[in-house]
Amino acid sequence: MNVLIVDDQLSVLNGMMSGINFSALGIHNVYTATNAADAKEIIKENKIHILLSDIEMPGENGLTLNKWVHEYDAAMLRILLTSHASFKYAQQSIKLGCFDYIIQPAPYHEIEDAMIRAISKIMSDRQQAHTYKAELLSNVVINLFSSNPANKHQSIEALNQLGYPIHSHSFIQSFIIDIYPYSKTASHTMSDMHIFGKLLDCANQHLLVPGLRALVCINRYKQFVILLFSNNDSIYTVSTEACRSFYEGICTEMGFQISSYVTAIDTLENIHATTYACHVLVQNNVAKRAGLYFSESDVINDEAASLSASIVKWTRLLDSGQFESVHENILSFINYNATIGKFNLKSLCDFHQSLTKILFVFSHKRNIDIMSLFTELYNYHDYMSSFKDIDCLKEGISFIIKAISTASEDEGSKDNIQRAIDYILNNISSDISVKDVADHVHFTPEYFSKLFKKEMGENVKNYILRIKVDAAKDLLENPNIPVNIVAAELGYSNFSHFTQMFKKHEKLTPTEYRKQKLHA
Structure with a gap:
């Protein structure tokens, strides 16, 4: 990083050379000039990154020099120094695109701060230019x-x-x-x-x-x-x-x-x-x-792993509901054949298709909607393209078997929804979540939420809040029960949270609702 300081007073130049720690700023060379003509020669012969120039100089002044620099090397950052706080000078400096404008006499740390900002901009511009070029x-x-x-x-x-x-x-x-x-x-x-x-x-x-x-x-x-x-x-x-x-x-x-x-x-x-x-x-x-x-010497192994006996075994395990066993058995098969090099892209694709067939056939027999098993985090496309490598395939197999095993437990979705509703009503005084309810009926939260909305026409979170609001309204009609006790009875340890929830549903605070009912 190179700097040029231009000032017609040698005392100012010597003061800056001794008072500013240029090496600590990462500046390798500092050039000086006492007039614009010498400054131009230095600029023509050396790559200057920062120009620090006085404005008031005999002959060609700093503004004229900066105009020349702007045309010669617009990338050079220019900091102007002046002993006059003239708006006209500042206005001309801005028009010339100068980086900073400092009123003299200025403490050396102020000049250093301006140079630090200039160096930071130069480094940032360099990095952006390098990244763009690459x-x-x-x-x-x-x-x-x-x-x-x-x-x-x-x-x-x-x-x-x-x-x-x-x-x-x-x-x-x-x-x-x-x-x-x-x-x-x-x-x-x-x-x-x-x-x-x-x-x-x-x-x-x-x-x-x-x-x-x-x-x-x-x-x-x-x-x-x-x-x-x-x-x-x-x-x-x-x-x-x-x-x-x-x-x-x-x-x-x-x-x-x-x-x-x-x-x-x-x-x-x-x-x-x-x-x-x-x-x-x-x-x-x-x-x-x-x-x-x-590519010239390494050969692809096209000897596929034998599947027929394993397919029969996995089908039998699925039919008997042994999902954990079939999952472990499939992963063991994949790991073993990957270790001995029996899988390439084609054989892995064939394996994926064969396995998908028995899993989807099993689901169809159990009236399981395959598409309902997928989530935003792992969708149908993720599974169908999981044959591209071993790790993706194992992730896909683990997901689909777990989802099918969970869904296969539902042979009567309405009964399970009723069990969920009973659980909500029996735990109305607790701070229950969607996961709590889903766990009670042995479903994943994602699948349970879809099933509940399909059967009830609203999502389970809203249903829980609605039931709590209905219970709160019954309790609030009794003037002898304090509002904070009503909140506690419904599982709200935070009274403010209870008030916000109630007002969101009823457009009234609990207290306002009670007053309205008592004066009705």
Whole structure:
């Protein structure tokens, strides 16, 4: 960070040089000038980030100098110093886009504060510009993988303009980096830009040789992709050992479970087909095993796990109502076959379909509405697409079996609703919740709420409040019972809460309601 101070008084310049701790502010070089002409020469020869300039100077004054700086380098932040609190000066400074305006004599800490704010703005602008450039570059690179020739051509032109000499006959090799905590969740502990930096650092350290360049982007599966390219045969010097060193370096830097998939070397015009072969490897790693995989040498296991005997067993367990046993048995089957490598994307999809069939057939026989079992947190689409990897499948199976086991207990929904109503009436003096009622009738709160609304025409929370209000009205008609006792009798330890609840339903406070009834 470089600063230029301009003032025609040497005593002022010397005072600032000794009174302001520039090094503590992160300023590496401080230049000084006693007139505008010398200041301009310094600016032309050096990159100046902050200009600190007096206004009243002989010859060309500080305002004229600032106008010139504004035209020469608008990014330079300018702080004006003046011994006259003139509105005219302040107005001209604002028009010139100056960062700050300080009345002299000012204590050094005030000048330091202004410089700290200026430095903070410069750093913020730099970060935003870096992030924008990285995001822009990522969007450009990802289009190189497009099957649309126009998109690819446009990206090549954009990269050439950014200084990357890539063309359709450049040699390329891609590394797909699957960082599981990143691709599996919505919240991340590291920013995309931070990961970009680490990946490029590892590529520079382990992969790059003269003539070989690296680009990075994020694909639609939230996986990072490093694209190596060269316009000579230098790309062929990247050995298997170098790839392994690169992979180990990423794992060490990131500290996460990672898989890296390496494509064959080809030309950019064939990038779509080359990358597709690697994506097949990615998709078939349904167990999400960490490791380094090469599309040219790693083979997909297409030997599916045997299902017929297990399907018969699971159907029998379902029919006998042994839901916990069938759940444990299915998860054990999945874990075992995943461990010995019996699952790929196709076999996992087939397994999901077979299992879904027996679960849905069982539900149909028991008059269970499958769609009513799903919630906002886990919906029908989540379950039907859960075959993509082992963890998603186990989550889906656990959810659907638990939901079916709960729903299968309801062979007469009206009886269960009546049991719930009886429970509410018997516990009217308690602070009961929807979960309390759902637990009493052995349903999940989500399923019970849907069932109650379907049968009663209102949601269970409103029903509980309505019953409490009706009971409160009966008690309030007896003038001998204090209002706070009425609240306590209905399970409200907070009198204000009781009053708010009552007024929301009756448009009157409990006290107002009592007065109205007594004078009726």
